[in-house]
Each structure stands twice: as C-alpha cells, then as structure tokens.
Amino acid sequence: MSPVYIHVVSDQQKYIEFELVQRAQQGDAKAFEELVILSDHQVLNLAYSMTGSLTDAQDIYQETFLRAFKGIGDFRFQSSFRTWVLRIAVNQAINWRKKKKLKLFFSLDAQNPGENDTPFLQITDDSDASAAIRSGEILQQIHAAMHTLSSKERAVFSLRHFQEIKIKEIARMLECAEGTVKNLLFRATQKMQKALAHYIEE
C-alpha cells in the first residue's frame, strides 16, 4: 500500500512548547517568536495590572522577552515556559516599581492613574455605553487601590486575581512558600476592600 500524505496537527500545548523551546535553544529565532505569541498577552496584562500604566507595561513586556531570549539556553524545563516568563515579568514589574517609586510618590499618578490608557482597554463583559463609562471609572479606582498594595502583594493579587494562576504555581514563580502567597493574597484583598470601600458603597 502506498504511503499517504500526513498532516500533523497537535493541540498538545506542552509538546508544542517542548519542541519550540528546544529549537529556540538551538538558535531558531522563529521558534522563539512562536513562544512569545503563546505567552505574551498574559505578560502584557500582568505588567499592566501591576503598573497601571500602558507605557510601563510595554517596557516591561519588551524587557521580559529580551531577557528570556538571552536566557533561553538556561531554561531546563523545570516549569512551563509561560511560568518562566511570567516570573521574569513579575520581577521586572517589582523592580520597575522600585525605580519609579520616588517619581510616583510625588506625581499625581496614584490619584489619577493611567488616564490616557483607559480608552485602550477592553472590559471583558460590559457592553453598553454607560456601563463602559462606569467601567472606566472603576478601572481608575482599581489602579488607585492597587497602588496601596506593597509590590509583593500586588504581584500576588495580579497573578491570582487577574491572571487566574493558582497559588501553588505562584509560589513556585516567586520562589516562596504557599503559605506566604496565601498571606499576601489575604492582605492584598483586605487592602483592596478598604481602598475600594467608598466606591463600592455607592
């Protein structure tokens, strides 16, 4: 019987990733781009939720993947590629905060975060116009509330709440105990509640 034309389609995310990483490690730039596409929306979202500024988020995004590109040779499959780049992004975002802390402290950013950014955002489930306006307001409130968190609390809250990553994975990402992550999440939630209390009451 004659051989047939075979077309391989794989939706095994993990296996695709495994092969892409190996090719990227051998210097295949296209494979690295594929890896970026698999993970970059989440990286950008994380950076945005942690900084409240789109330009900062874009800078962190670029820095994260440039680091990943340079360091891909050291990737040893001890986590997924996504976890690995998110870890880089979180650390970037935390350091970013430290760098910008003084500036932020004296600027109005905290009171009026990301004013120009709001129109670019998609609120996931609001459709009508008045809801959209309300969402814009909520976003500003949320960013302001996020500024009341410590950088670690913000990292944990962003990862668990916005990125929906499980505590176990976050603990590995931040290289700390699960109990620590739980504590940070608890404190972050309390602070968020407090910061948003006046708004949510309305």
Place this chain on the structure above:
Amino acid sequence: MSTCRTIKEKLVLYCYDELSDTEQAELEAHLKVCSACQEELAALQKLQADVKSFSVSNDILQPTRRALFYKLRNMSAKEQPSSPWWNIGKLALQAGLAIVLVFFGFKLGKNQSQTGSNFAIKDLLTASRTISVDDGSISPLLVGIDKITFSSDGAVEISYNTLNKIHIQGYGNDPAIQHMLHYALLTDDPIARLRAVKALEKLASMNKKLDDSYFTILQRILNQETNIGVKLTVIDILGTVQPQPQVQDILVNAMLADDNQAVRLQAFKALLGGEYQIAALENVLTITKSDSNTYIRTKSLELLNKSKGTSL
C-alpha cells in the same frame, strides 16, 4: 466566635477556590451558623465582581509584539530559515487522503505540582492519542509503530499499525520525522519504544551525530526504562555520537547510578571508547574503582594510576 478570625483568612481562599475539600466543608459548616462570616463572604464576592479581570486590547498588543520582534530580529546575528515543525511538506509523498493526527488528552494542572526536570516529557506520556481521518471521523486508533526502516541514503520510514497502513517518510534531520521519533521514544508501548531506539541507533551510526533534542529523551529513558535491551541500545547510541559534554554527563550518570551492572559496564566502555579526557573523569574513577563489577573496578584503578603517572 473564636474561629472567625481564621475563617476570615480562609474565606479569601474560598473565593479563589483554593481550599482543600475538608477545609471547604469546615468553612461551609461555619458559614451556616455565623452571620458575621456570611456578611464577610458577601463583601468579598462583591469585590470579586467589581474588580473584574481586564485585558489589554489586541490593538495594543499587536504593535507591542511587532516592536519586540523587530528588536529580536536585529539581535539575532543570523537568520536561520527553518521550516516550522508542522510543515510536513518535505515528507509529502503522495497526496491521497489527508490524515490528521491529533494528540490530545493532556491532564493540564494535574501534574503541575511536580517539579523536577522534564516536565514537558512527563505530561506527554500521560497523553492519549487518536487519529482522525480527513472526513473527521475518529477512526483507526494509533495502536503503535509497526516498523521503522532506513534506506542507505538516510531516509526514515515509520509505519503505523493502523487499519489503512500509514507510513511517514522523510530524512532523519527533518523536524517532522524528529517529532514522530520523539513521540515513539516516549510512548508507553514497550515494543514501539524498542523499535524507536533501534531506529535511532541506525540514524546515529549513519550520521555520527544526533539532534540535541534527543539527549533529554535518552536521559529519561535511562532513568525509567525497564527493558535492559533498550537501555543498552541507548548507551550504544551515546557511544556512537561524537563526544560532547551533554553526552558525557549522561554516560557518567549511567555509570555511577544505574542498578544494572551491564548498563554500568557498557557506559564505562562507551566513555573510554569515546575519546573523553580521562583527567576530566578522575573524580568519577575514584568512585567506580569500588564498583561491584570486577572489570570496572580494575580498569578504573588502572586508569587512575596511569593518569597519576602522567601528571607526575
């Protein structure tokens, strides 16, 4: 109530679905009788509803990504035009019926707690696999590999045990063939695995080198395989390819850690035959000089003495 404080912490975890079944049952029992905690839960749920997930729009993501790719392309000194692995044009032989191979069934999340290396490989092994033919019906199950053959010019043909014989042909360095061989090496079908390592052995002896992607898999086989024949073949493969640090590491591991004498001996011989620097192996030899295998023991001592002699 004295437990309310601890409950308060657990409520947050409850909202994020992060409690164990017992903890959840305990908490729900408490909620039934404590109105203060009910209030607290309602407030948390309100927070969750108000602070919704949002995502940066695609209109922002796309130019951000383009800027990154532009930078990356400038960074990588040389472009390596290589076909993506799903492009199997190269091994297209006769366009008859198009068969779509779909692998699925990953238990995502299930194994995520496990650290350790080869995370991706571990998950791959839990995958179930089915083939669907072009009309979409999931028909012949991929029961295994019937045979793997080589032609003298280095072409590989993998035949599957399917109802309507499927053959995949291509050159050993073709990404698609590598993909299928990786899969065959990792399958839990012991016969297919044996055939895959035998195939790889021929590929290795023909080319004297192997794509790096195989080495992680070969290390894994040495760690987990129960068939001694498969293990010994893996050692032979590693002894055939050009000496390199990654291969040396795997061989040293096998020599030091394998339970089976024959495997240790084979790895020992592969290292000695592979022009590895004896000086670099000195630490290893001080361990193997007390191996339970006589040959390994005496040869290690002899080499150690020789190496001492030359350095003096």
